[in-house]
Amino acid sequence: MEQLLWKHIQNVRTKSPLVHNITNYVVMNNTANALLAIGASPIMAHAHQEVEEMVNICQALVINIGTLDEYWTVSMIQAAKAANRLNKPWILDPVGAGATSYRDTTLEYLLSFRPTVIRGNASEILALAKLNQEKTKGVDSTAQSNDAVQAAQYLHKQFGSTVCISGETDIIVAEGKEMRLFNGNALMTKVTGLGCTATAIIGAFIAVTENVAEAAAAAISLLNIACELVAKNVEGPGSLQMHLLDKLYNLTQTEFDQHIKLSA
Ligand SMILES: Nc1ncnc2c1ncn2[C@@H]1O[C@H](COP(=O)(O)OP(=O)(O)O)[C@@H](O)[C@H]1O
Numbered sequence: 001m002e003q004l005l006w007k008h009i010q011n012v013r014t015k016s017p018l019v020h021n022i023t024n025y026v027v028m029n030n031t032a033n034a035l036l037a038i039g040a041s042p043i044m045a046h047a048h049q050e051v052e053e054m055v056n057i058c059q060a061l062v063i064n065i066g067t068l069d070e071y072w073t074v075s076m077i078q079a080a081k082a083a084n085r086l087n088k089p090w091i092l093d094p095v096g097a098g099a100t101s102y103r104d105t106t107l108e109y110l111l112s113f114r115p116t117v118i119r120g121n122a123s124e125i126l127a128l129a130k131l132n133q134e135k136t137k138g139v140d141s142t143a144q145s146n147d148a149v150q151a152a153q154y155l156h157k158q159f160g161s162t163v164c165i166s167g168e169t170d171i172i173v174a175e176g177k178e179m180r181l182f183n184g185n186a187l188m189t190k191v192t193g194l195g196c197t198a199t200a201i202i203g204a205f206i207a208v209t210e211n212v213a214e215a216a217a218a219a220i221s222l223l224n225i226a227c228e229l230v231a232k233n234v235e236g237p238g239s240l241q242m243h244l245l246d247k248l249y250n251l252t253q254t255e256f257d258q259h260i261k262l263s264a
């Protein structure tokens with residue numbers, strides 16, 4: 001499995017897929033840079049006049065509802081609809097699901113276009129499956145990944161999506177499959193947008209990888225091993241964020257093989 005995942009990483013580096021992102025103001029620059037660092041080609045575009053055409057030329061679409069507003073919601077729906085019609089792989093990041101009814105209504109509509117992958121923290125996955133009535137605190141999780149496995153299975157059954165629950169352990173739920181990934185570093189929770197970065201990177205991997213669960217596992221392992229290695233030599237979140245781009249860019253197969261921890 002580990003060798004297979006490294007092959008997917010190399011594939012992204014050589015094929016350089018065009019990844020269309022409709023994401024939030026907080027992370028736009030960071031996620032574009034992370035996509036470039038792993039070898040993909042990002043484009044951020046949300047104008048109603050061009051969204052459908054953009055989905056047509058890209059190899060994958062990323063929709064992230066972090067800083068929703070009326071105009072962007074329409075862009076997201078146009079894009080998700082087009083991806084579904086054109087059979088393009090697309091990933092949904094339900095940032096802050098359950099925090100407000102506006103987010104939930106928008107997410108309900110987006111889910112109807114059957115995202116290839118859904119990636120969120122445990123609170124968001126729980127809210128999305130409407131299995132808990134508690135309010136999400138905001139964009140950060142108040143639950144553990146394990147608590148959301150049933151919710152992820154429900155979402156998979158309902159929408160056919162591969163579901164990635166992020167946290168200290170990342171869990172990937174797909175058809176008859178549950179993978180657990182144990183890389184990463186707690187300092188990652190102190191840098192905004194690393195969940196969004198995970199989502200964008202998965203977007204690049206589903207563009208070039210047929211097996212969606214493997215694509216997600218390769219993407220998450222790449223990000224988390226890079227952070228883990230960088231975290232050893234940094235003083236705090238600021239330098240983690242900066243050095244992460246370098247490590248995403250130059251991570252070697254030896255480093256990957258020596259550090260990857262998963263159960264498939
Ligand atoms: N306590 C932790 N230890 C190691 N890695 C973590 C931890 N918490 C989150 N991560 C990693 O940080 C990234 C973002 O996850 P998370 O914080 O759950 O997302 P979000 O930012 O959307 O809430 C994921 O790649 C995840 O594996």
Ligand SMILES: Cc1ncsc1CCOP(=O)(O)O
Pocket residue numbers: 024026027066067095139191192193194195196197
């Ligand atoms: C803080 C914040 N507010 C709206 S979007 C956003 C970024 C959330 O990023 P992540 O979910 O990756 O931590």
Ligand SMILES: [Mg+2]
Pocket residue numbers: 095096120121139195196
């Ligand atoms: Mg998030």
